[in-house]
Amino acid sequence: MVLRPPGLQLLIDVLREGGWTVVGPTVRDGVVVHAEIESLDQLPRGVGDVQDAGSYRLSQHGDEALFRYVVGPQGWKSLLFPSRELLWSGRRTGTEMEVEPAEVDPPRLALLGVRSCDLHALAIHDTVLAERAVVDAAYVSRRENTFVIALTCSDPGGTCFCVSMGTGPVPDKGFDLALTELLDQDGHRFLISAGTSRGEDVLDELATRATGDEVLRAARADRDAARKVGKTAAGRMGRSLDTDGIRDLYANAEHPRWEEVASRCLACTNCTLVCPTCFCTSVEDASDLSGTQTQRWRLWDSCFTNDYSYLHGGSVRSSTSSRYRQWATHKLASWVDQFGTSGCVGCGRCITWCPAAIDITAEVGAIRSGKG
Amino acid sequence: MTHLADRLSGQPSGAMIPRLFRVADRRQDTSDTFTMMLEPTDGVSLDFIPGQFTMLSAFGVGEVPISVSGSAIEEGPLQHTIRDVGAVTHALSRTAVGDVVGVRGPYGTGWNVGDADGGDVVFVAGGIGLAPLRPAVLEVLHHRQRYGQVVLLYGTRSPEDLLFTAELKRWENLGVQVLVTVDYGTESWNGRVGLVTTLVARAGFDPRSTVAIVCGPEIMMRYAAGALIERGVRPDRVRVSLERNMRCGVGLCGHCQYRELFVCLDGPVLPFDQVTGLLGVREL
Amino acid sequence: MRTIEHYLPDHPFFAKLDPEALAVVAGCATNVSFAPGEFLFREGQPANQFFVIRRGRVALQVHGPSAGTVVVDTADAGDVLGWSWLVPPYVWLFDARAAERTGAVSFDGACLRGKCEEDPHLGYELMKLVTQVMFSRLVAARVRLLDLYGNKETADAGALYAAAIASGTSHDSPG
Numbered sequence: 024m025v026l027r028p029p030g031l032q033l034l035i036d037v038l039r040e041g042g043w044t045v046v047g048p049t050v051r052d053g054v055v056v057h058a059e060i061e062s063l064d065q066l067p068r069g070v071g072d073v074q075d076a077g078s079y080r081l082s083q084h085g086d087e088a089l090f091r092y093v094v095g096p097q098g099w100k101s102l103l104f105p106s107r108e109l110l111w112s113g114r115r116t117g118t119e120m121e122v123e124p125a126e127v128d129p130p131r132l133a134l135l136g137v138r139s140c141d142l143h144a145l146a147i148h149d150t151v152l153a154e155r156a157v158v159d160a161a162y163v164s165r166r167e168n169t170f171v172i173a174l175t176c177s178d179p180g181g182t183c184f185c186v187s188m189g190t191g192p193v194p195d196k197g198f199d200l201a202l203t204e205l206l207d208q209d210g211h212r213f214l215i216s217a218g219t220s221r222g223e224d225v226l227d228e229l230a231t232r233a234t235g236d237e238v239l240r241a242a243r244a245d246r247d248a249a250r251k252v253g254k255t256a257a258g259r260m261g262r263s264l265d266t267d268g269i270r271d272l273y274a275n276a277e278h279p280r281w282e283e284v285a286s287r288c289l290a291c292t293n294c295t296l297v298c299p300t301c302f303c304t305s306v307e308d309a310s311d312l313s314g315t316q317t318q319r320w321r322l323w324d325s326c327f328t329n330d331y332s333y334l335h336g337g338s339v340r341s342s343t344s345s346r347y348r349q350w351a352t353h354k355l356a357s358w359v360d361q362f363g364t365s366g367c368v369g370c371g372r373c374i375t376w377c378p379a380a381i382d383i384t385a386e387v388g389a390i391r392s393g394k395g
Numbered sequence: 396m397t398h399l400a401d402r403l404s405g406q407p408s409g410a411m412i413p414r415l416f417r418v419a420d421r422r423q424d425t426s427d428t429f430t431m432m433l434e435p436t437d438g439v440s441l442d443f444i445p446g447q448f449t450m451l452s453a454f455g456v457g458e459v460p461i462s463v464s465g466s467a468i469e470e471g472p473l474q475h476t477i478r479d480v481g482a483v484t485h486a487l488s489r490t491a492v493g494d495v496v497g498v499r500g501p502y503g504t505g506w507n508v509g510d511a512d513g514g515d516v517v518f519v520a521g522g523i524g525l526a527p528l529r530p531a532v533l534e535v536l537h538h539r540q541r542y543g544q545v546v547l548l549y550g551t552r553s554p555e556d557l558l559f560t561a562e563l564k565r566w567e568n569l570g571v572q573v574l575v576t577v578d579y580g581t582e583s584w585n586g587r588v589g590l591v592t593t594l595v596a597r598a599g600f601d602p603r604s605t606v607a608i609v610c611g612p613e614i615m616m617r618y619a620a621g622a623l624i625e626r627g628v629r630p631d632r633v634r635v636s637l638e639r640n641m642r643c644g645v646g647l648c649g650h651c652q653y654r655e656l657f658v659c660l661d662g663p664v665l666p667f668d669q670v671t672g673l674l675g676v677r678e679l
Numbered sequence: 680m681r682t683i684e685h686y687l688p689d690h691p692f693f694a695k696l697d698p699e700a701l702a703v704v705a706g707c708a709t710n711v712s713f714a715p716g717e718f719l720f721r722e723g724q725p726a727n728q729f730f731v732i733r734r735g736r737v738a739l740q741v742h743g744p745s746a747g748t749v750v751v752d753t754a755d756a757g758d759v760l761g762w763s764w765l766v767p768p769y770v771w772l773f774d775a776r777a778a779e780r781t782g783a784v785s786f787d788g789a790c791l792r793g794k795c796e797e798d799p800h801l802g803y804e805l806m807k808l809v810t811q812v813m814f815s816r817l818v819a820a821r822v823r824l825l826d827l828y829g830n831k832e833t834a835d836a837g838a839l840y841a842a843a844i845a846s847g848t849s850h851d852s853p854g
Contacts, residue, residue, distance in 0.1 A: 110411045113454055120454060120495040124412050156660070157410045157645035273654065276676045303649035305642050310455035317455045321411070324648070331650060332640050335480055339639065345678035353652065360655035522828030552828040578823045580738070580750035585778040588738065588753040590819040597755070612827040 024226055025245050026202075026213045028087075030237035032063050034172075034200075034215075037228050038133045043170055046102065047135030048092065053081060055095035057102070060135060067092055074181030074261070074371060077380030087211045090136055090204045091178050094370050098141050098299030099134055103165045104148060106323045110306070113317040127161040133170040137198065139191030140183075140370040142173050144299035146197050150362050151302050170221070173198035175249070176256045182371025184262040184384060190368040192256040200225065203249035214241055214249040262374065262384045264355075266365060271391060272356040276348065280390045285344035287379045292325035294373035294383075295350065300366050301325070326350050351383055410645050413452045413497025414441075418490050419472050425556050427479045428523060429488055430464065432472035433498065441473050441498065444505035445530030446636065446664045450644040451475065452497030453486035460641045460659070462527035463501060468537050473498070476526035476558065502644040504664045506531040506608050506634060514604030515544040517628070519619045521591055521611020522551050525558050527636055528610050536569050544600040546572045550591025550615070553577050554584045572598055591615065595622035602627030609667075610636045617674055620667045630668035637662045637670070654679055683708045683784055690731065692759050692808055700801045703794055707787040713737075713777035719760070726763035726771045727789040732756055735781030739773045752820075753778065759812055764788030 026034065035045050039061070047060035050067045060066065071082040071091040084091060109125040137145070145166075152159040153166065173194035176183075185191030194201050199222035203214045217223040229238055295301045305324035310317045324331060327346050332339040340346050358366030367383075374382045416433035423429050435441065441449070443463050452458045459481070465474030479488040490496060508516060508531045516535055520528050528547075535542055547566065551557055554577055567573045574594045576587040587594075592615075607623045609616050616635045623633050639658045642648040651658035654673055656665070673679055684705050687693045693701060711730075713719060719730060719737060730737075732754050739752040739760075751773070754760040763771050765788070795802030 111413075115454065118417075118493050118495060120415055120497075122413060122415065122497070124409055152647065155646060157647060159647060160409075276679070302647070305648065305650070306458065308452075308455055308457050314455050319411075319458075324642075324650070326649070334638060334640055340678045342678060349652075349679075352654070357652070357655040361657075550828075552826070556828065576753075578826070578828070580753075582738075582740065582748040582750070582776075584750060585736065585738070586753075587736070587755065588750045590822055592822075593819060614822070614825060615827050618822060 024215050024230070025239040025241045026215055026229075027237050027239070028063060028089075028211055029235075030229065030233065030239075031089075031213055033229060033232060033237050034225070035060060035063070035135070037225060037232060038170065041225075041228075043131045043133035045133045045135055046099075048090070048095065050081065054079070055081070055092045057095070057097055057099070063089065066090075071178055072181070074183075074375040075380075076182065076374050076382045077377055079375050086206065088177070088204060088206050090174055090202075093176055093179055093181070093183060094138055094141070094372060096297050096372060096376055098144055098297075098370070098372070099137060100144070100148070100299050100301075102132060102134070103145075103169065104152070104159075104162055104302065108161060108321045110319045110321050113319075115315045115317070125161075127164050129161075129165040129168045131168045131170070132165075133172060135172045136174045136202075137171050137194070138174060138176055138370070139194045140185045140188075140368040141299055142171070142194050142197050143188075143190040143368045144370070145171070147300045147362070147364060147366065147368070148302065150364070151300075171198045171200070173201040173218075175201070175203040175253050177204060177252050179256050179259050179261070181261040182374040182382075183260050183369065184264055184371060185369035186257050186260050187262070187264040187266065187384075188365055188367055188369035193253040198222070203252050205245065205248050205252065207248060209244065209248075212239075212245070214245050262369075262371065262382070264367075264369070264384045264387065265391070266355070269365075269387075269391070270356045270359065272352045272387065275390050276352075278390045280386060281344040281348045284347050284381060284386050285342065287381055288343050288347050289379055290327040290343050290346060291378060292327045293376045293378065294381075295325040295327060296323070297372040297376045298354075299370060299372070300354070300368060303331075305331075326353070347386075351387055354383075355387060410499070411643065413450075413458075413499050415495050416473065416498045418492050418494045418496065420492060421490070424476065424558050428476060428556075428558065429479070430474060430476045431487065431490070431496075432465075432474055433496065434472050435498075436495065440470075441501060443467055443501035443530075445508065445534050446505035446527065447501035447503045448527075448644070448663065449473075449475070449498050449500030449502065450641070451477075451483075451487060452499075453483050453490070454495070454497060456486040457483040458497070458499075458642075459483045459487075460502075460638075460644055462636070462663075464526040464529050466533045466537075467530050468534060476523065476529075478523050499644060502659055504662055506636075506664055508535055508606065508608060509541075510632075511535075511604075511606035512541045514542070514606065515546070515600040516542050517544075517546045517595075517598065517600050517605050517607045517623065518548065519591060519595070519607065519609040519611070519623070520547065520549045521615040521619070522556070523558070524609075524611030524615075524636075525549055525551075528608060529559065531608055532566065532571070536566065536571070539570060543604065544572065545570065546574070546598045546600050548574050548576075548591055548594040548598060548619075550576045550578070550594070550611075552579075554580055554586070572600075574598055590618075592618045592622040595619065595626055603629075605632065607633040609633060613637070613674070624667075630671065631666045633667035634664050635667055635670065636664050683710065686733070686784065687731075690757070692731070692812065695808060696804055700804050703798075703801055704786065704791065704805075707790045707794070708784050709787075711783050711785045713781045713783070715777055715779050717777050719775040719777065719781075719783075720771045721774050722771055724771050726761065726769045727787065729759065729761035729764050729786050729788055730754075730783040731786075732758050732760060733782045733784060735783075736778040737781055737783075738776050738778045740776060741773050752816075761788075762809060762813060764792070765809060 045060045066089040152162045176192040198218040354366040415436040419434045420432040448462045461475045464476040639651040646660040737754045738750045740750045742748045
């Protein structure tokens with residue numbers, strides 16, 4: 024099926040009428056962020072992004088393209104795995120205590136424009152948070168109330184390396200609907216296909232509701248054009264990472280490069296904040312002044328903090344080099360042993376948003392190639 | 396997403412919600428160490444295997460992982476022996492009989508001392524490390540005839556820091572070789588003074604049939620394991636209990652990771668041969 | 680109780696000596712015994728002996744005004760005790776008190792020092808054995824300095840630093 028822009032608006036309308044809150048990209052403060060979308064006018068028309076290590080800016084192209092930008096600093100992580108989550112509330116009366124688990128009432132969210140890297144990140148979070156012996160029930164409940172509209176990137180660049188990580192640029196599974204934006208001599212349109220029966224139902228609804236040519240049958244030319252978008256995108260990666268035998272990072276625990284990176288790394292935790300697969304959390308107990316009401320909150324945490332590895336009077340990882348080593352080794356190597364896949368999806372956010380312009384592909388590449 | 400629901404292997408559980416236990420009794424063991432005896436307010440006892448830990452909550456203060464120190468076989472309150480070293484353990488040390496604390500668990504791998512059936516067992520305890528070993532010692536004593544030589548090597552800072560002293564005597568009477576040493580003593584101390592690892596060469600056991608169970612500060616465990624292996628105990632039959640920062644106890648918060656191992660899931664008890672290489676990496 | 684000539688060759692420390700060296704050493708040895716509380720030597724006294732404990736226990740201790748008496752090491756059956764006899768100015772640095780009824784072999788250190796001067800081969804063989812034992816005692820003492828069981832906040836850890844620096848015992852045990 025092919026949607027002309029009014030058809031895309033119709034898709035948004037159909038989802039909203041179905042009780043979904045559509046969340047998609049919009050420009051705010053010079054960055055593409057996610058917000059509730061009601062109209063196509065809110066999408067980043069004609070906007071692209073130029074990303075490099077420690078550098079992000081938007082570019083104006085003056086055309087109709089709605090999804091030329093690649094990825095903003097947020098993934099979809101904070102929608103399904105919030106940075107602050109109430110676990111339980113407690114009330115004390117005398118020596119008696121009552122503990123009440125927090126209720127999760129997840130909003131029904133339709134995510135518009137999920138890139139393949141972020142799709143893989145969602146699948147990774149599913150593995151870590153929903154498919155092991157103990158499950159994050161709130162995550163599961165939010166995830167079950169999520170409708171995913173994936174998108175093939177047209178203009179990757181800068182810091183992208185999904186091809187190295189086998190995570191893109193074409194979404195292959197894990198979506199309800201998948202879009203490819205086409206802007207050529209045949210006009211501005213979107214190739215759309217379903218990945219689930221739920222997605223099929225929405226497409227059927229669209230076909231029924233369409234009055235004019237908002238919705239068309241996909242022609243062979245459309246499908247060829249869409250394939251070309253994906254192929255071109257795959258050839259435009261800004262970075263690359265050789266993942267063959269990457270578990271040799273284990274044997275490089277004392278490589279001098281870790282110290283060298285540490286002289287530049289500020290341990291600011293930006294990389295873990297923007298990374299779509301990071302999942303570490305901490306807990307915080309909060310009480311009122313009388314001590315009768317207590318709440319336990321779960322918050323995002325980062326292995327770059329001094330407190331993260333605290334153990335009787337000292338931190339196990341007190342040096343920045345040990346923390347950087349922990350993060351990189353975990354993301355690329357230990358994750359494989361723990362969860363069966365790499366923890367990195369090649370989205371490049373950690374490279375773009377590092378204030379010290381540290382590039383994980385360069386650092387790990389240097390260590391594995393034997394250079395100091 | 397139906398495919399996710401299909402892939403769910405565990406039931407969404409209240410794993411982060413503490414159960415309420417009442418302090419039924421408490422005992423001050425040394426100047427900074429105490430034992431709590433807890434009874435479940437819902438009447439459902441917490442079953443555990445020796446070596447496991449729970450996450451104890453002092454409401455309004457926080458939560459810490461503490462090994463269970465009581466018997467896994469006999470009926471009775473849930474016991475934890477705790478050292479006052481921080482905000483949460485301090486709050487727990489101030490609880491009185493009748494107060495309510497939170498308990499989650501039990502979590503982690505156990506000592507599995509039953510593997511030593513037919514052979515010798517050597518326990519090496521350093522400081523408060525004797526507390527997590529105690530359930531395994533009780534398990535061995537419950538089935539004493541299954542084991543040959545049973546040895547306890549116990550080192551602590553000074554005579555005032557010795558735990559369970561009356562029980563040590565009872566264990567000796569039940570056929571355990573108990574060798575105790577302290578880092579330094581006073582004139583009234585007529586026992587041994589010296590490093591606990593030097594006791595390894597002194598005790599009577601056959602290394603070829605021995606399972607060795609070691610618990611204490613990490614440095615002490617490295618040296619003790621080294622001494623045991625030097626004497627001929629197989630490295631895969633030396634078990635240590637690792638400790639790392641924990642915020643959840645169930646493998647979700649990420650804090651206890653030790654390279655690819657989660658200390659709360661793959662440990663805390665681990666065979667020494669699996670961690671030998673890891674123990675040698677600084678700040679891992 | 681076996682004679683010194685029969686006891687020494689079985690002892691792991693002396694077993695490594697060749698028979699001639701062993702005979703010289705045995706020639707400088709006598710059996711001694713101590714009642715509980717009796718001192719084998721005191722800090723400050725000339726150090727001209729060393730001991731091999733045959734049975735019982737000896738506590739190596741130091742006394743100070745605020746620390747009181749602190750026992751920094753113990754020697755049990757099979758342990759070699761004392762090496763201040765080897766190092767000038769040949770003066771004991773600690774007290775050694777029998778914690779229980781103790782029997783030991785005492786070696787005339789002054790005599791052995793003379794024999795080692797005359798016979799460098801004997802001297803070298805003895806030095807090799809002594810350094811191995813001193814080494815393992817030093818390692819053990821250093822590890823105890825880490826105060827692994829201590830609370831970081833404990834104030835008296837520092838006061839014990841000096842007491843733990845050198846210990847006069849070796850723990851070469853019968854195994």
